[in-house]
Amino acid sequence: MIFKLERRVDDSRWMAYLSPILAGALTLITGSILFWALDKDPLQTLYTFFIAPVSDLYGWTELGVKAAPIMLCALGLAVCYRGKVWNIGAEGQLLFGALVGGAVALQFLESDSAFALPLVLLAGALAGMAWAAIPALLKTHFNTNEILTTIMLNYIALNLLLFSVHGPLKDPGGFNFPESALFTEAVTLPLLLEDSRMHIGILFALFALVAVWVLLSKTFVGFQIKVLGLDTRAAHFAGFKERRLVWLALLLSGALAGLAGVCEVSGPIGQLVPQVSPGYGYAAIIVAFLGRLHPVGILLSSMLMALIYIGGELVQIELNLPLALTGLFQGMLLFFLLACDVLIVYRIRLNPRFSTMRKPSPEALVNGADAKLSTHSQ
């Protein structure tokens, strides 16, 4: 190869911040080429995708609606990934939270109790937590790989949701559609802004952001999780209770994902439907990495991810492009990020084999050094 990678003495802090920006730029460039290949004006398409959705206040509120669940999931995942607990199950935890929270909400069809909504939210968060407790138990007591168990639980949660909306929770007066009855006002999240869909879920997300930031950077537990992720052996020697940390990371992330799920059904959706999530739990994996497992980074990257969702919908409506563009952009973004991340640890150098032509001979180097010395002494 013409280029070779040379290990840096220290990891580059600069590249850690630059890499997500570089990845975003590369995604945009590749996207433009794709639009051009599809006979669409790249600039106009990019405008419709990334600028038009947020050109008015309503657009920004929609961004908040989409960013809230992604942020909640990604914050939990960041805690897990810092401790090298590979939770891929935010999607399942979100769906199970939505399912259980929704089932509780359906018990309040004829009630206007002020306790109804908090109960529904609590049920959702606890359900997500319980769903995450399964891989935690299996990992800590049976040594089971959490990547595979959380993935399987995603599929199981989805099928449980499908079963429920086709069966026990189906609206009896719903013309046989696979959906539950509409939730009443008592169990619907209050709106933050009139004439928008933005509900108080975004406040939960922002609160979680601060809480996770404090947990990760200000507490001993956060420090322990970091050490566990960087060096398991060191964590052992330091006497950290590894199992307890695994439990904590998974339960916290499950609760946040469950809350995200219940906020979706008691917020913008307003009932249980088969499509509670367009893959928020998977998108959150990308967001966690893109945000460098840091709460502030996650805030920014979940807004970008929300924009990709809304932009994808808009180019489908206005330019008749497939909705699947959203998933494609998500995948590209993660790939470019991982590729750019190599620059944190390595620097790119021209391979010596290819640069011998231009390399000065040892004699020239010595002479050059002499010349330099002599100029200095003069």
Added chain:
Amino acid sequence: MDYDLIVNILYATVRTGTPLILVALGELVCEKSGVLNLGQEGMMLMGAVIGFIAALETGNLWLGVTFAMTAGLLMSLLFGFISLNLSANQVATGLALTIFGAGLSAFVGSDYVGTPLEGIQPWHIPLLSDIPFVGRILFSHDPLVYLSFGLFVGVYLFLNRSHAGLALKAVGESPQSAKATGLPVFKIRYLAVMFGGAMAGLAGAYLSLAYTPLWAENMTAGRGWIALALVVFASWKAERVLLGAYLFGAFSIMHLVAQGLGFSVSPNLLAIMPYLATIVVLVMLSSDKARVKLYAPVSLGKPFHPAD
């Protein structure tokens, strides 16, 4: 249960197990070289969609299969470049491959959802398919099923009876010592990753061209992930991959069994079975830490840079 029902269930088990065998054999070879590729699901999806489109547009099913394998292979090169050349974390890169594959396949296939296609037809092997019981179960399938038998034998012999297989395993156990003995670690790992990609592509083609000849978004339904669990289940041994795949095949067609026995259970609840079985099996096999350590390739998932 009557005779016909049992035969039909076993016949369906072989069909359902086939895509799992294909993708799991590919992942087995890949993991034996020390590379953990979690992108099987994404590569399968790409194989399924490209195979379907190619077959539909050219009118040639076998060209479709070839295209599917090429698509899987190209995807695996992407994984190889990022995880091997750029030494990125293999777990994250594999996840990226699956997310990317799911997105790209849905994008490429958006115009083909619901398009009908005459799939690969069964090919009754003369004489063998006339054997009672076994003939129907093993020898009246489509050619890809027979190919899976052949590939199983090939991978088994390669891993257990060939020098090349020995070299591959050496690289998976200790790339440092393999390199010291003059083995091209990087090249071997690349080839293993590419084989895994081509097999995942083939498994995808089996789904979209033979099993259910159509394209639907995310039609692999987690089979790529189940295959990853299968490799653990098989303790990294080819013969157990075959056994495990058929076992999971049987779990996936519980609805047939239920119908045969006259039960009416929700299809969504039955769909949970293979995923639940995967978890149960993982628990049973992983709890013995020493055992997993004994069988797993020692350097699995650890990046190795030739320059280091």
